[in-house]
Amino acid sequence: MDIARFASDLNPTSLLFLEDSYLVEFKAVVLRSSREKRRSYICLDRTIFHPRMGGQPNDEGFLECVDGRIHIDKVFISGGVIVHVGSIVEGDIPRLGETIYGWIDWLKRYRIMRRHTAGHLLDYCISKILGKPIHTVDVWMGDPCYTIYDECIDVDDISSIEYEANSIIRSDRNVYAIYMDFEELQHLYPDAPNLYRIPRGLEKYRIVVIDGYNGIPCTGTHVRRLSEIGTVKLVGVEYIENRSKIYYDVHP
Numbered sequence: 023m024d025i026a027r028f029a030s031d032l033n034p035t036s037l038l039f040l041e042d043s044y045l046v047e048f049k050a051v052v053l054r055s056s057r058e059k060r061r062s063y064i065c066l067d068r069t070i071f072h073p074r075m076g077g078q079p080n081d082e083g084f085l086e087c088v089d090g091r092i093h094i095d096k097v098f099i100s101g102g103v104i105v106h107v108g109s110i111v112e113g114d115i116p117r118l119g120e121t122i123y124g125w126i127d128w129l130k131r132y133r134i135m136r137r138h139t140a141g142h143l144l145d146y147c148i149s150k151i152l153g154k155p156i157h158t159v160d161v162w163m164g165d166p167c168y169t170i171y172d173e174c175i176d177v178d179d180i181s182s183i184e185y186e187a188n189s190i191i192r193s194d195r196n197v198y199a200i201y202m203d204f205e206e207l208q209h210l211y212p213d214a215p216n217l218y219r220i221p222r223g224l225e226k227y228r229i230v231v232i233d234g235y236n237g238i239p240c241t242g243t244h245v246r247r248l249s250e251i252g253t254v255k256l257v258g259v260e261y262i263e264n265r266s267k268i269y270y271d272v273h274p
């Protein structure tokens with residue numbers, strides 16, 4: 023299936039997870055559906071399924087319609103349109119205009135949320151310990167979870183970074199999203215680690231703020247309070263030319 027062609031000429035999907043990362047179930051209207059053998063492809067007017075994007079693995083879950091049930095295991099975004107892809111567990115795919123019910127695998131999602139907020143916090147801590155702004159090159163919140171920094175981070179600094187992060191987690195700050203244009207973003211958060219690589223020309227940017235620490239342009243799902251991370255553990259570092267790939271995870 024050509025995902026871009028399948029999603030073409032539909033209006034952008036309303037991304038419910040941007041306003042509330044804690045939604046586990048939802049209802050939506052089917053705008054397009056198709057099947058190839060046991061695989062189904064579905065576009066909805068709105069969704070809680072986060073696609074594989076911004077370092078987050080896609081959510082998994084189920085969509086249930088009058089005629090059947092589909093296990094969603096891949097979620098793509100193309101031109102702002104989310105395409106839910108999965109195997110038909112029972113019956114058939116939903117019909118155009120039908121209202122369907124869906125839910126996500128919350129354990130998988132919540133772990134991603136905790137890792138994602140921990141990643142933003144590590145960005146702050148690394149910049150603080152190194153005493154200068156740092157750039158991130160790539161992030162991945164699947165297994166194994168890591169961030170690549172455009173900097174050689176000394177292995178001796180790793181325990182200080184981890185100690186700093188866990189101290190801040192214990193202060194249990196709020197985490198929330200605010201919206202602003204690019205000019206305001208550059209003015210308020212000039213040291214955001216991904217500022218140099220985010221797309222330009224958007225009307226509004228979503229900034230995820232760890233209260234009192236940092237703000238990073240981000241469309242991901244995050245926890246509401248730092249204490250939800252639990253403990254962050256830096257599990258290894260790999261050097262690739264002048265870059266450091268830091269592996270980390272959250273516990274318990």
Ligand SMILES: [Zn+2]
Nearest residue numbers: 238240241242
């Ligand atoms: Zn992020």
